[in-house]
Amino acid sequence: xxxxxxxxxxxxxxxxxxxxxxxxxxxxxxxxxxxxxxxxxxxxxxxxxxxxxxxxxxxxxxxxxxxxxxxxxxxxxxxxxxxxxxxxxxxxxxxxxxxxxxxxxxxxxxxxxxxxxxxxxxxxxxxxxxxxxxxxxxxxxxxxxxxxxxxxxxxxxxxxxxxxxxxxxxxxxxxxxxxxxxxxxxxxxxxxxxxxxxxxxxxxxxxxxxxxxxxxxxxxxxxxxxxxxxxxxxxxxxxxxxxxxxxxxxxxxxxxxxxxxxxxxxxxxxxxx
Amino acid sequence: xxxxxxxxxxxxxxxxxxxxxxxxxxxxxxxxxxxxxxxxxxxxxxxxxxxxxxxxxxxxxxxxxxxxxxxxxxxxxxxxxxxxxxxxxxxxxxxxxxxxxxxxxxxxxxxxxxxxxxxxxxxxxxxxxxxxxxxxxxxxxxxxxxxxxxxxxxxxxxxxxxxxxxxxxxxxxxxxxxxxxxxxxxxxxxxxxxxxxxxxxxxxxxxxxxxxxxxxxxxxxxxxxxxxxxxxxxxxxxxxxxxxxxxxxxxxxxxxxxxxxxxxxxxxxxx
Amino acid sequence: xxxxxxxxxxxxxxxxxxxxxxxxxxxxxxxxxxxxxxxxxxxxxxxxxxxxxxxxxxxxxxxxxxxxxxxxxxxxxxxxxxxxxxxxxxxxxxxxxxxxxxxxxxxxxxxxxxxxxxxxxxxxxxxxxxxxxxxxxxxxxxxxxxxxxxxxxxxxxxxxxxxxxxxxxxxxxxxxxxxxxxxxxxxxxxxxxxxxxxxxxxxxxxxxxxxxxxxxxxxxxxxxxxxxxxxxxxxxxxxxxxxxxxxxxxxxxxxxxxxxxxxxxxxxxxxxxxxxxxxxxxxxxxxxxxxxxxxxxxxx
Numbered sequence: 002x003x004x005x006x007x008x009x010x011x012x013x014x015x016x017x018x019x020x021x022x023x024x025x026x027x028x029x030x031x032x033x034x035x036x037x038x039x040x041x042x043x044x045x046x047x048x049x050x051x052x053x054x055x056x057x058x059x060x061x062x063x064x065x066x067x068x069x070x071x072x073x074x075x076x077x078x079x080x081x082x083x084x085x086x087x088x089x090x091x092x093x094x095x096x097x098x099x100x101x102x103x104x105x106x107x108x109x110x111x112x113x114x115x116x117x118x119x120x121x122x123x124x125x126x127x128x129x130x131x132x133x134x135x136x137x138x139x140x141x142x143x144x145x146x147x148x149x150x151x152x153x154x155x156x157x158x159x160x161x162x163x164x165x166x167x168x169x170x171x172x173x174x175x176x177x178x179x180x181x182x183x184x185x186x187x188x189x190x191x192x193x194x195x196x197x198x199x200x201x202x203x204x205x206x207x208x209x210x211x212x213x214x215x216x217x218x219x220x221x222x223x224x225x226x227x228x229x230x231x232x233x234x235x236x237x238x239x240x241x242x243x244x245x246x247x248x249x250x251x252x253x254x255x256x257x258x259x260x261x262x263x264x265x266x267x268x269x270x271x272x273x274x
Numbered sequence: 275x276x277x278x279x280x281x282x283x284x285x286x287x288x289x290x291x292x293x294x295x296x297x298x299x300x301x302x303x304x305x306x307x308x309x310x311x312x313x314x315x316x317x318x319x320x321x322x323x324x325x326x327x328x329x330x331x332x333x334x335x336x337x338x339x340x341x342x343x344x345x346x347x348x349x350x351x352x353x354x355x356x357x358x359x360x361x362x363x364x365x366x367x368x369x370x371x372x373x374x375x376x377x378x379x380x381x382x383x384x385x386x387x388x389x390x391x392x393x394x395x396x397x398x399x400x401x402x403x404x405x406x407x408x409x410x411x412x413x414x415x416x417x418x419x420x421x422x423x424x425x426x427x428x429x430x431x432x433x434x435x436x437x438x439x440x441x442x443x444x445x446x447x448x449x450x451x452x453x454x455x456x457x458x459x460x461x462x463x464x465x466x467x468x469x470x471x472x473x474x475x476x477x478x479x480x481x482x483x484x485x486x487x488x489x490x491x492x493x494x495x496x497x498x499x500x501x502x503x504x505x506x507x508x509x510x511x512x513x514x515x516x517x518x519x520x521x522x523x524x525x526x527x528x529x530x531x532x533x534x535x536x537x538x539x540x541x542x543x544x545x
Numbered sequence: 546x547x548x549x550x551x552x553x554x555x556x557x558x559x560x561x562x563x564x565x566x567x568x569x570x571x572x573x574x575x576x577x578x579x580x581x582x583x584x585x586x587x588x589x590x591x592x593x594x595x596x597x598x599x600x601x602x603x604x605x606x607x608x609x610x611x612x613x614x615x616x617x618x619x620x621x622x623x624x625x626x627x628x629x630x631x632x633x634x635x636x637x638x639x640x641x642x643x644x645x646x647x648x649x650x651x652x653x654x655x656x657x658x659x660x661x662x663x664x665x666x667x668x669x670x671x672x673x674x675x676x677x678x679x680x681x682x683x684x685x686x687x688x689x690x691x692x693x694x695x696x697x698x699x700x701x702x703x704x705x706x707x708x709x710x711x712x713x714x715x716x717x718x719x720x721x722x723x724x725x726x727x728x729x730x731x732x733x734x735x736x737x738x739x740x741x742x743x744x745x746x747x748x749x750x751x752x753x754x755x756x757x758x759x760x761x762x763x764x765x766x767x768x769x770x771x772x773x774x775x776x777x778x779x780x781x782x783x784x785x786x787x788x789x790x791x792x793x794x795x796x797x798x799x800x801x802x803x804x805x806x807x808x809x810x811x812x813x814x815x816x817x818x819x820x821x822x823x824x825x826x827x828x829x830x831x832x833x834x835x836x837x838x839x840x841x842x843x844x845x
Contacts (some may be wrong), residue, residue, distance in 0.1 A: 040735045041706050055495055061286040076501060091489040092496040094433070096440045097408055103511040105500035110507040117511065138443055141587060152500060160682065168733050171587050171762050172804045197735045238736040241765055247645045252836040262807070266814030273820060273838040278803075309696075454601050455651040458643035459716060460635065460667025477663065480653040 002066065004160050004191040005052060005082070010061035012214075021047040023214040025061070029193060031159070034186045036205035036222065037195045040236035044214035047194045049164040052193070053082035057220060066159065072257045080109060083153030087165045089145035093120040098124070098140075098148055099133045116155075123151035126188075127181050143174025147181060160191045168197060179204060199226075199240035203260045210235055227258050284405040291333035292404045295520045296413030299401050305527045306397050307536045310390045318537045319389055324396055325530060333404050343399035344392055350482045351391045358384040407439040416514055429508070437493070445486060546640065546723050546756060547600065548575040554617040555593055555602065567593040568729040570782040575758060575773075580750055582767040582788075583760045584803060585777030591760050594777065595726050598758070599641040600627060604674040605799070622724065634645050639668040642722030642754065646729050648713035649706070657704075658697040661685055665719045685719040686712075688752060689745055707738040711745065712743030718749060725754035729761060739763075743770065768792065768806040776803070789825035 006028040013020040021044050029035050039045045050056040051063055054075045063070045065078050086092055095101040099120050106116040124130045126149040132140065137148060146166055153161065163182065167175040179201060186192045194205060202208050208225045210218035212235040218225055225232070226243040239247070242260055249256050249269070256268040291299075306322070313319045330340055365380025405413070415432035422428050456477045463474050516529060555568040561802045575581045577825055585591045596602040597620060604620055604627060620627040625637045645651070654660035661682045666673060673681075683693045689711040692813075696704070701712050718725060731739040731744070743766060750757050767774055768788045776783040776791070778801055784791055792798070792809040799805060808831040812822050820838070824830040 011313075040737060050495070053499055055498055078505070079499060079501045086492060086496055086499075088489070088492055090444050091442060091492040094493070094497060095408060095436055097406070100408055100436075100512070104497075104502075107508050108501040108503065110509050112509060113511060113513065116509065120511070137440070149496070156501065173802055195314055199736065205595060236735070236737050238740070241828070245807070245811075245832070248828075248832050249835065252832065253841065254836065254839045262810050263814055266811055266818055269811075269835060270815060270818035270820045274833065312643070451645060452651055455643075455645045455648065457601060458599055458645075459651075459664035460638060460720075461663075462667070477651075477653045481651050485650060507587055 002031045003028050003064070004031040004033070004066060005060075005193070006064045007048075007051075008064075009215060010051065010058045010063060012051060012056060014252060021214050022051065024056075025215050026217055027209065029158070029191060031066075031191055032186075032189055033064075033207060034183075034192045034205045035194070036202035036208045037193060037211060038197075038199070038202055038208060038225075038237060039211035043211040043235070045211055046164050047214070048211070049084055049162045049193070049195060050067050052160075052162060053079050053084055055084075076109070080156050081158055082160045083156060083158035084160065084162045085134065085146065085149050085153055085166045087144045087168050089149065092149045093137050093152070095223075096136055096138065098129070098135050098137055101148060102151045102155050105152055109156065116229050119157070120151075120153040123154040126154055127151045127183065128177075141174060142170045143177040146170065146174065146178055150178070150185075151182060154185075158190070158195065161185060162193045162195070164195050165197065166194075167201065175201070199243075205241065210237065212236075223255060223258055223260055226260065283337065284406050285333075285335055287334045289332060289334040289404065290519060291329060291400070293517075293519060294404075295514055295516055296405050296409040296415050297514060297524055298520050299405055299515075300413050300417060302411075302527050303397055303401050303524060306533050307394060309530050310393050312388075312531075312534045312538050314538050315541055318534045319386070319393075321533065322393060322530070323389070325526070326393055326400070329400055330396070333400060333532060334404050335400070339403070340396055340399065343397055347391065347395050351388055354391075355384040355388050357388060408436060411435045411439065412512060412514060441486075441489065444489075445482070448485055449478065449482055452478050452485075546755070547577050547621075548623075548724070548758075549619060549621040550574070550728070551595075551619035553594070553597065553604070553618055553620055555590075555597070555605075557593075567780055571782050572822075573775060573785045574755065574783055578755050579757070579772045580770055581756070581758045582771035582774040583758065583777060584762070584764070584767060584774060585599035586697050586802065589777040589830065590780040591777040592728060594758060595643070595728060595758065597627065598724070598726050599638045599643050600632070601643070604628045635668070638684050639720050642717040642720070642725045644714055644717050644725070644727040644730055646732060647710075648717070648730075649701075652701040652709060652713055654718075655684070655700060656698050657691075657701050658682055660701050661716045664716055668720045681719050682715075688718070688746075688748055689715045690741065691715070695707075704733075707734055707741060710734065710738075710742070712817040714745070718754060721753045723754065724739060724756045724758065725749060726758045727760065730759065730760070731763065731766070739766075746770070762804070764804045764806040764809075765828075769828065776801075792826045833837060 007025045009023055009233060010025040011020055012022040025048070037045050047056065052056055054070050057072065065081050068074060068078070070078050073099070093101045093251050094104050102120045102123055102238045103116050106119050111119070120128065120133070123134055127150050129144065132144065137145060140148065161182070167178050170178065175198070182192055182194060183204060196200065196202060203222050205222055208220065208222045209216055210225060210232070217235050218228065218231060226239055229243065229247065232239060240260065242262065242265065243258065246256050246258050246265065254269065254272045256265060256272065259265050259268065310319065310322050313322060328383030330337070350532045359376055360374045362377060363381055364377030365374060366378035367375055368378065369376040411432050413426055414435070418426070418428045418431070457463060461474055461477055463478065466474070551572045553568055553571040557565045557567055570721060571594060582597065583591045590683070593602060596603070603840050604618055618628055622637065622641055625632050627637070652660050654663060662678050665678055665681045682697070686693045686696065691708065691711055696712070701709060704712065714730070727746070731742045734742065746759065759771070770787055773785060774791050775785045776798070783801070784794065792805055795805040795809045795813055806826050808824065808826045808828060811831070812824070815822055822831065822834050824834045
């Protein structure tokens with residue numbers, strides 16, 4: 002089943018502005034892990050905001066599990082489509098972890114006991130159960146983002162969109178988030194991960210490159226990174242490992258376009274010895 | 275720097291007082307203020323003071339910490355007291371010079387005033403030391419619930435308070451960062467005349483406002499994305515509950531106010 | 546300017562229950578002309594350290610009077626003795642530029658020109674002539690890769706993220722600081738934006754910012770660009786080494802939870818396969834050494 006489907010979607014922030022999204026067609030299957038790439042201003046974040054009704058499309062149709070978003074079903078759509086944003090410091094409503102994780106579940110009017118269960122479930126899912134009564138301000142950036150993910154998970158969404166959720170984190174924080182997201186996907190949540198880090202895109206089952214508000218490239222991450230000239234055209238660069246593979250091949254060492262360090266090392270070793 | 279202006283100044287230890295219902299603590303503070311201003315003689319004030327000493331002891335707050343809260347208002351209190359001593363007109367005059375008179379009654383009223391103000395400050399800081407900002411907000415929301423009948427937006431007010439409490443330290447940090455960045459660019463923020471200082475504030479204020487607006491926008495999106503609407507069908511995870519501890523304190527409050535009121539009508543030692 | 550640090554300690558909230566020792570006996574020297582890297586986790590003390598370099602954090606005078614374990618704290622940037630109260634901190638700040646994280650958040654003026662000119666006017670002794678300001682701003686915008694005529698009257702808030710950041714950097718280097726300190730200058734930018742910032746740093750290093758100190762989490766950038774690297778962990782300095790030696794300790798860095806460059810990871814993996822590559826961990830050198838092996842040559 003299609004978890005998320007955009008068909009012919011157009012959107013611009015103002016009459017005189019250049020459209021941020023133009024005739025966009027994109028569909029995400031249930032259970033997929035899609036990485037969304039694109040330079041700043043390519044329309045990635047607008048796409049995330051359209052997908053759960055924070056913005057309304059000017060034309061075209063957006064459907065979530067077959068239900069078109071129509072303004073009347075926003076509540077239901079937002080329960081299904083959770084979004085985690087970029088800044089770890091501006092997403093929490095409350096000062097204490099459990100109070101913040103409870104926020105969404107309180108909004109949809111769940112009974113008290115159920116909220117308590119959901120907090121437990123969400124904090125376990127992000128590996129933060131021992132921080133239930135901690136003060137959010139004292140946590141690291143990665144931990145804060147995990148709490149933001151937990152706050153979304155408490156609504157038990159079926160789709161999780163991460164809008165550059167790792168952009169402001171240090172490498173350790175990024176690793177934490179990537180691990181959590183991978184695990185959630187394995188447990189069946191559909192993931193759409195918007196990112197600048199080419200290395201993060203390697204984890205996805207499919208990568209989509211956006212340019213000027215529309216889909217420019219689509220395929221498995223390794224298919225995408227084989228088309229490096231095209232990537233450059235869209236102001237993107239190869240992940241470093243892709244660049245190394247290419248240079249090695251040019252130099253006569255036959256390595257495949259692998260994106261895995263261990264595999265590449267094995268291939269080099271078998272070529273040179 | 276700015277972070278040191280401790281806000282809420284919650285003192286994180288476990289104690290009898292910490293565990294009390296926040297609504298009760300707020301009510302206690304109000305009742306206590308009423309009591310110390312009703313108290314007309316030293317015995318009544320003494321009872322109030324003794325009660326507070328017990329409170330502080332049960333809260334496991336170090337005495338130094340309590341005294342520090344008094345230090346902040348020390349000058350103000352002493353100044354008011356001095357004015358009172360010099361201008362109060364009483365019968366038993368000790369000293370007179372121009373418009374200034376020092377009388378027995380003046381000294382007594384000033385002493386009362388000083389003790390009252392100190393008790394007031396200590397009692398309110400006892401509340402903030404033993405109650406997290408979140409609990410305080412919850413307590414206020416719960417106490418104000420009757421106002422919902424007159425369509426007063428109690429829930430929204432509580433949410434605004436809780437968001438403010440959450441963002442004050444973040445914005446304080448941000449102010450620090452921006453001030454440092456502008457100082458590194460040669461801005462002199464703490465020297466020069468008034469006009470110069472006001473002008474020097476602009477490079478800090480504008481980025482700070484922009485940042486606050488940006489954060490508000492981001493927070494709004496994050497709240498919408500988590501299904502926030504108007505709070506009508508909202509449930510609350512945390513329920514405040516009365517326990518036997520609360521009952522004891524409630525009886526104490528009642529006794530205190532009643533006792534002090536009785537003493538006001540039938541003074542034990544008339545002044 | 547040479548930067549000398551000896552026995553530097555710093556404690557936040559000293560003498561309170563919330564005291565945190567952010568720097569513990571930090572000692573090393575940054576030579577004139579270096580492109581010096583600083584790495585470490587958030588909270589390892591690196592930000593506290595760099596804020597010392599232009600006096601935003603002062604060495605507490607009590608430390609000078611009562612040195613810890615008898616070792617005198619020393620902190621010098623060129624001729625400036627930062628432990629002395631008599632130091633001209635204004636002159637110091639003119640010579641040590643500081644680019645904070647997300648520097649675009651400090652933009653405030655109505656036009657790009659006014660924002661860049663802010664620092665220049667502040668540090669000028671007396672009142673600069675119009676022509677002086679104009680040529681300084683033109684030069685600063687030029688070196689960060691923005692066209693003076695196009696952007697000078699534009700509001701900085703109408704620019705793209707990458708452009709804003711370059712305007713903010715121009716606003717720092719407009720006074721020709723000899724030392725430039727940058728705290729994660731490429732954070733949050735897209736890959737091309739990151740490349741542009743690195744190119745910009747090299748242009749600056751080649752012109753008036755003779756010594757560059759850059760805090761970064763991007764180990765690949767560190768390996769490619771830095772002359773030497775200091776590794777901060779829990780307030781102490783673990784290593785001060787050039788990248789080619791530092792990443793010999795890759796396993797240890799990884800165990801500290803730090804990242805290492807891709808080339809170092811590959812070298813570790815190749816070692817497991819019995820192939821030893823001795824490179825300086827730049828991409829080019831790694832490729833050269835591997836290709837040489839592939840052609841049947843030996844690696845020195």
